[in-house]
Amino acid sequence: MRLWRRTSLNRCRLLQVSVNQKVIEQLKSRFGESNIEANEFRDELTVVVPKEIIVDVCRFLKDDSTLKFDLLADLCGIDMYTPAKRFGVIYNLYSLTSHHRIRLKTFVEEENPKLPTVSTVWATANWHERETYDMFGIIFEGHPDLRRMYLPDEFEHHPLRKDFPLMGIPGSLPLPKK
Amino acid sequence: MGLEHALGDSFLTTQIDVAINWCRKNSLWPMPMGISCCAIEMMAFAGPRFDASRFGSEVFRFSPRQSDVMIVAGTTTYKMAKVVRKIYDQMPDPKWVIAMGACTSSGGMYRTYSVVQGIDQFLPVDLYVAGCPPRPDNLLNALILLQQKVQRGESRGNSPSYIGEAKFPPEADTPKGWRTSAPLAQNQPQPLPIIAG
C-alpha cells in the first residue's frame, strides 16, 4: 500500500514537472524568451509577464488545445510598496482537463496603475477585478462595469494599500446621526 | 377564577403606566437584526431548547414596524450601519436595543477600518451582552434584565445595564460616556519600571 502510494506520488510529481516544462516552452516560443520570466518552486510554476501582453498570454493559455487553462481560479492584487512595480496582479489558473495549476503575475507602476482587463477571456474575472480595484485602486481598462465591490461607492480610499492606516481615515466613512 | 377569585368583593388600585408597562414587558417582540455569527446563538435563543417563549419573546418579527426590541447580533460594518439605523427608525416607540456580542458592543476582535467600534456610536443601546458569541442563556438573562427596565419605564438608552462582565464599566453609576478612550488607555500595558543598580 505504502509502496503504491509513493509510486503514484512520484508519478504525479513527474507529470507536474513535465507539464510545467511544456507550458514554459510553449509560452517562450510564442511570446519570446525576453517576455517570459518563469520560475519553479516545489513544482509550482510562476510566470511573470509584462502587462502589455497579459491578455494575449491569457487567451493563449486558455485556447491552446494542449494547455487548456479554462478556469480562472482566482485573481488578486498585491502591493509591493516600491515606486517601480508597486502593484501586482496575480492570476491563478487551473486546467479542468489536465488538472494542472499555474500562476501568472504582472506588475504596474505606482503613478499609472492601469492594465487591460481579462474579463473578455474568463467572464469570472469581472467580479475579481472589481474587488482588486476596490482594495488596491488598480484600474482594469476595458472592464464592463468597474464599480466598488465591498466598500460604499462614495468611499475614496483603497484599504489594502500598504499606506492605508489600519483603523481607516477618520470621517471617510460617515455614520448615521445618533 | 383568576383575579375575581383572589380579590372577592374588594378591588385593586394601580397606575395606568405600571399596568401598561407590565403588559409590555411580558410580550417583547424582537426584531432579529442578525448580521453575522452571533445570529446563530440568537436563533438558538428562540429555538425549543432555550425557548424564549417562556418570557413572551418568541414572536420574531421580520418587519420592524411590528417589533419592540431590536437584537443587534453581529459585526456591524460602516456600510451596514445605515441599514441598522434605518430599521431602528422604522420601529414604533417605545423601543429598546440589545447589543449582542463583543462585535456589536465594541467592535470585538475586528479592530479595523470597516467595522463600527460599538453600535452605541449611532444607536441608543439599552443592554450590552458580553461574549463571542454570548450563550443563548446569556441572551435570556439580557431579556429578563430588559423586562425589569421596561417595568421601570426606561428606554432608549437612558441607563444602559451591563451583564456578563460585572466590573467592565469602571464606574457603574456613571453609564454615559464611559466608552471613551480613557478607560481603554488605562488598560494598556505600562512600561516596566527601570530598576537602578
Ligand code: SF4
Ligand atoms: S461577537 Fe463573536 S460570535 Fe458575535 S458576531 Fe462578533 S465574532 Fe461573531
